[in-house]
Amino acid sequence: MTDSIGQPAWMTAPATAAVLDALEAAGGADCARFVGGCVRNAVVGRPVDDIDIATVLTPDQTTGALAAAGLKAVPTGIEHGTVTGVCQGRGFEITTLRRDVATDGRRAVVAFTDDWGQDAQRRDFTLNALYARRDGSLVDPTGQGVADAKAGRIVFVGEPEQRLHEDYLRILRFFRFLAWYGKTGADEAALAACARLKDRIASLSAERISKELLKLLAADDPRASVELMLKAGVLEMVLPEPIDIERFNGLVEIEADQLFETEAVLRLAALLPGDQLVAARLAETLRLSNADRDRIVEALAPGPALKSWMSPREIRRTVYRLGQAAFRDRAKLAWAAAARTAPAMQWRGMIALADGWVRPVFPLSGEDVMAAGVPKGPMVGQVLREVEDWWIDHDFLDDKLSAIEKLKAVAQGMAY
Incomplete structure (x- = not known):
């Protein structure tokens, strides 16, 4: 039939x-x-x-x-x-x-x-x-x-090495299809051929490599495939930096358990060491888009450190400084790195609070500062920042009159 x-x-x-x-x-x-x-x-x-x-x-x-x-x-x-x-x-x-x-x-x-x-x-x-x-x-x-x-068997047509010599991108495609469609583990002949020819990845354009890598990382659960890439020496040809496999595995687990959206770019950030300079260099090497590069670099910033027990006030203050997208990325990476030592409810609650909070607009402007007697120039920005810091410390006080009174006090204390 x-x-x-x-x-x-x-x-x-x-x-x-x-x-x-x-x-x-x-x-x-x-x-x-x-x-x-x-x-x-x-x-x-x-x-x-x-x-x-x-x-x-x-x-x-x-x-x-x-x-x-x-x-x-x-x-x-x-x-x-x-x-x-x-x-x-x-x-x-x-x-x-x-x-x-x-x-x-x-x-x-x-x-x-x-x-x-x-x-x-x-x-x-x-x-x-x-x-x-x-x-x-x-x-x-x-x-x-x-x-x-x-x-769910990913098997090359004919001899694996012959197929790979035709296009070395197929080394990465093997692991990508394994992540998306594999059910029975890796075909040993295919895996061995990919390991033997891994150095040939260097002949490929950065754009082809990064596109294939992000497709691989977008699979529902690419952990086993990435582990095989690591063991076969293929991953280091693509990401020639120390790899944080535990944080990566933690992020994938969190996404699955908490029904978060799968985000390949954040998974890539999770794999990288917590060093913004290294991340920026690697993003340039892979020819990532400016948006993807900036997102990864921002996600791997050293501070402020996020903890699951942050108070709502601390969360709001941090979201105001970072923005909701960057806060969410950093929270997920911090959660993944914490080996789930804190209850998932705490991390998820923190992210939910950040996502649901409407970031307020600082009620004062440079014109308000000059109206308080500060002459036009660099001092205007300095005064504005000091009052904004006070406003943030007071949990975004919804009272413009109080902010103006604080502005007057700061302005009177300045030497022009």
């Missing part, structure tokens, strides 16, 4: 049908099949986001077929045979069947083919070398893909 994924909604949607109709009008029935992630996720019962299609049509033929049907074609990877078809605002990555002619571990020279088996042989893992026809029937050229997907 042929395996089938049925016909889920994404497969029969009008936009999907229109793209397949266009391709089949040019190449005949079964000239195009669904491939890769959408098929894999359908097999294992996970949501499908992106829809990729493989076809025997050449890129030029694909472009012509889409145009004939009134659909947009974007040459997103034409040298590798990929055209993105756009229908009803949705993109479909359509790639011609291909085989590798030459590879250097970073990029490949490909030749187009009409052989589905050859196309499957150049893919990374058996669970990604699956195709589905329009009627939902599965095509499994390696003979292992469906079984491996259902069992």
